[in-house]
Amino acid sequence: MANSKKEKIIIIGGGIAGLTAGIYALNSGFEAEIFEKNAIAGGECIGWNRKGFHIDNCIHWLTGTRKGTDLYDIWTKVGALSDDMEYADIDSFYTSTYNGTRVTLYNDLEKTEKELIAASPEDEEEIKKFIQAVEISKQCVFPGKKPMEMWGVKDYIEMGKNMADFPKVMKEFSKISLEEYAKRFKSPLLKRMITDYLPKEYAAYSFLVSYATMADGNGKIPMGASLQMSLRMEEKFKELGGIIHLGCSIEKIVIEKKRATGIELKNGEFVSADYVIPTIDAYPLFKKLLPEKYMPGEFAKAYNEPGTYPITSGFQIAYAVSENFSEGETIFVDIDPLKVAYGTCDRMYVKAYGYDPIFVKDGKQVIQTCITQSHEDFAVWKSYTKEEYNKVKEELIAEVSKRIVANFPELEGDLEVLDCWTPLTYERFCNAYHGSYMSFITTPEGKQIRTKGRIKGIDNLYVAGQWTSSPGGLPVAAASGKFAIQRILKTQKRSIDI
Ligand SMILES: Cc1cc2nc3c(=O)[nH]c(=O)nc-3n(C[C@H](O)[C@H](O)[C@H](O)COP(=O)(O)OP(=O)(O)OC[C@H]3O[C@@H](n4cnc5c(N)ncnc54)[C@H](O)[C@@H]3O)c2cc1C
CATH class of the missing domain: 3.30.70 (Alpha-Beta Plaits)
Structure with missing residues (x-):
C-alpha cells in the first residue's frame, strides 16, 4: 500500500499523457492512481491482434528518438525507450508515385534533392528551396524541459540560438496550406508528393518539420510496435508503486468550493484526491466530466468553427x-x-x-x-x-x-x-x-491552441493530454503529462527539475 501521508493525484486516462503524468508523479513523491475506461492501457497508442497478426495503430514516427533531446529524456524516464532500443531500419519518409513515375523522400536530404531534380528538372529552384527549408527545420526540436510559462530569459536566449534560422521558415510556410504550397511545383508528381502525407489543409511548415524530424534521425520507429511501448510505460508506472484501474470509466470530476475534491465512477462511487489530472480528449472533458462553463474560450471557438479547426x-x-x-x-x-x-x-x-x-x-x-x-x-x-x-x-x-x-x-x-x-x-x-486521433490541425487561418493546463475557477486541477497543444501527437501527450506535475510542484514551491 502506498504511504497514506502522501498527497494523492488522480489521473483520468491511461494513454501516453496519463502514464507519463503518473510516472513523474510517483518520482516526485506523490501517490498516483490512473483510471482508464478501456481494459488495456495506451489510449490511441496501441495495436491489436487479428487472425494471429498484430495490427499497429500508432507510431509512424516517434519524435524524440535522438539522444540528447528533451523528449528522449522523457521517453527514457518513462520507460518507453532505452539506450539499447532497436529501431526499424527505414531510410525514407515515404514514396509518391504518379503515372509510372516515383520519388522518395529519403532521410538523406542530398539524395532526395538529386532524386527530385531528376524527376522534375523544371522545378529545380523550388526543390532546392524545399530541401533548404527542411534542413533549417531540423532546428525545430520539441522543447520538453518545462512548460513555457516557466521559461526564463536564459531559456529564450538558448532557443533563439538553437533555432536562429527557423523563424524564416515559419514566416514563409506558416501562412500557406500544403495545398497552396503544392502549386509552386510544376510537376504533377511533386504536387502530389507535397500533399500526400498530411491533410492538405495543414500549414505547410508542419510537413517540413515532420520530414526534418525524420531526416535528423529524431523520428524513428521503435521495434516492437506501439502497444508494447505503452505496456512498457504501464509496467514502469506499476513498478514505481502506481495503481492503474482498467475498465473504469469516470463520469464526473467533483468540484466543491473551487477545488476538484475527486472523481465519480460509473457505479456512483466517489474517489477523493488532492489533485486531479484529466488527460482525456478535451470535448468529453468539458462537455461531460466538467460543467461546460469551464470550457476555455479557445476550445469553444474551435468547436464552433470546424472549417477553421479541422481534425484528422x-x-x-x-x-x-x-x-x-x-x-x-x-x-x-x-x-x-x-x-x-x-x-x-x-x-x-x-x-x-x-x-x-x-x-x-x-x-x-x-x-x-x-x-x-x-x-x-x-x-x-x-x-x-x-x-x-x-x-x-x-x-x-x-x-x-x-x-x-x-x-x-x-x-x-x-x-x-x-x-x-x-x-x-x-x-x-x-x-x-x-x-480525431490528433488535436486540431494547424491551419494558416486557425490559431494554434496552446494551453497552460489550468482551468479558471478550479485550483487543483491540471489538464494534460494531446489536446492541450495542437496539433497533438505523442510528443505533446508525453510532455503535457510531465508539465502537469511540474505545475503542481511549482505551486508547492518545489524543484521542477524532474
Ligand atoms: C492511426 C494513428 C496514427 C498515429 N500516428 C502517430 C505518429 O506516427 N506519431 C505521433 O506522434 N502520434 C501519432 N498518433 C497520435 C497519438 O497516438 C496520440 O497523439 C496520443 O496517443 C494521444 O495520447 P493522449 O494520452 O493524449 O490521449 P489518448 O491516447 O486519447 O488517451 C486518453 C485515454 O483516456 C481514456 N478515457 C477517455 N475517456 C475516459 C473516461 N471518461 N474515463 C476514463 N478514461 C477515459 C481513453 O480510453 C484513453 O485511453 C497516431 C494516432 C493514430 C490513431
Whole structure:
C-alpha cells in the first residue's frame, strides 16, 4: 500500500499523457492512481491482434528518438525507450508515385534533392528551396524541459540560438496550406508528393518539420510496435508503486468550493484526491466530466468553427500479404476516385510492416492503408444504422482492395483482409472528438491552441493530454503529462527539475 501521508493525484486516462503524468508523479513523491475506461492501457497508442497478426495503430514516427533531446529524456524516464532500443531500419519518409513515375523522400536530404531534380528538372529552384527549408527545420526540436510559462530569459536566449534560422521558415510556410504550397511545383508528381502525407489543409511548415524530424534521425520507429511501448510505460508506472484501474470509466470530476475534491465512477462511487489530472480528449472533458462553463474560450471557438479547426481521423484497412511484397515502406498511389463517407479521394497509401518481425507470420506480413477522414466524414459515418455501417465497410473494403491490386498486380489473390476500422472506432475506444486521433490541425487561418493546463475557477486541477497543444501527437501527450506535475510542484514551491 502506498504511504497514506502522501498527497494523492488522480489521473483520468491511461494513454501516453496519463502514464507519463503518473510516472513523474510517483518520482516526485506523490501517490498516483490512473483510471482508464478501456481494459488495456495506451489510449490511441496501441495495436491489436487479428487472425494471429498484430495490427499497429500508432507510431509512424516517434519524435524524440535522438539522444540528447528533451523528449528522449522523457521517453527514457518513462520507460518507453532505452539506450539499447532497436529501431526499424527505414531510410525514407515515404514514396509518391504518379503515372509510372516515383520519388522518395529519403532521410538523406542530398539524395532526395538529386532524386527530385531528376524527376522534375523544371522545378529545380523550388526543390532546392524545399530541401533548404527542411534542413533549417531540423532546428525545430520539441522543447520538453518545462512548460513555457516557466521559461526564463536564459531559456529564450538558448532557443533563439538553437533555432536562429527557423523563424524564416515559419514566416514563409506558416501562412500557406500544403495545398497552396503544392502549386509552386510544376510537376504533377511533386504536387502530389507535397500533399500526400498530411491533410492538405495543414500549414505547410508542419510537413517540413515532420520530414526534418525524420531526416535528423529524431523520428524513428521503435521495434516492437506501439502497444508494447505503452505496456512498457504501464509496467514502469506499476513498478514505481502506481495503481492503474482498467475498465473504469469516470463520469464526473467533483468540484466543491473551487477545488476538484475527486472523481465519480460509473457505479456512483466517489474517489477523493488532492489533485486531479484529466488527460482525456478535451470535448468529453468539458462537455461531460466538467460543467461546460469551464470550457476555455479557445476550445469553444474551435468547436464552433470546424472549417477553421479541422481534425484528422481515418478509414483504415489491414491486410496480410506475402512477406516478399515490398514497394518501399510507405507508398502513395493514384486511384480511381473513391467516395468514403462524405469526401472523395484519388490518392491512397500502402504501408508494408515487414520491417519488424512482430508484424510477420508464416511468410506473410501486415500491410495497412488509411484514407483521411474529416468532420464531415464523421457525420456521415455517425448517420448510419449498424447494418448500414457494416455494409458500407464491406463495400469499401472491396473497392479499396480493387484499387490496391490495380496498383500492385502482384497482390492479386494475395490480399487477406484482417480488419477495417473508421472514425467511429476512435470515438468508441477513446471518446475521441469526431474520431480525431490528433488535436486540431494547424491551419494558416486557425490559431494554434496552446494551453497552460489550468482551468479558471478550479485550483487543483491540471489538464494534460494531446489536446492541450495542437496539433497533438505523442510528443505533446508525453510532455503535457510531465508539465502537469511540474505545475503542481511549482505551486508547492518545489524543484521542477524532474
Ligand atoms: C492511426 C494513428 C496514427 C498515429 N500516428 C502517430 C505518429 O506516427 N506519431 C505521433 O506522434 N502520434 C501519432 N498518433 C497520435 C497519438 O497516438 C496520440 O497523439 C496520443 O496517443 C494521444 O495520447 P493522449 O494520452 O493524449 O490521449 P489518448 O491516447 O486519447 O488517451 C486518453 C485515454 O483516456 C481514456 N478515457 C477517455 N475517456 C475516459 C473516461 N471518461 N474515463 C476514463 N478514461 C477515459 C481513453 O480510453 C484513453 O485511453 C497516431 C494516432 C493514430 C490513431
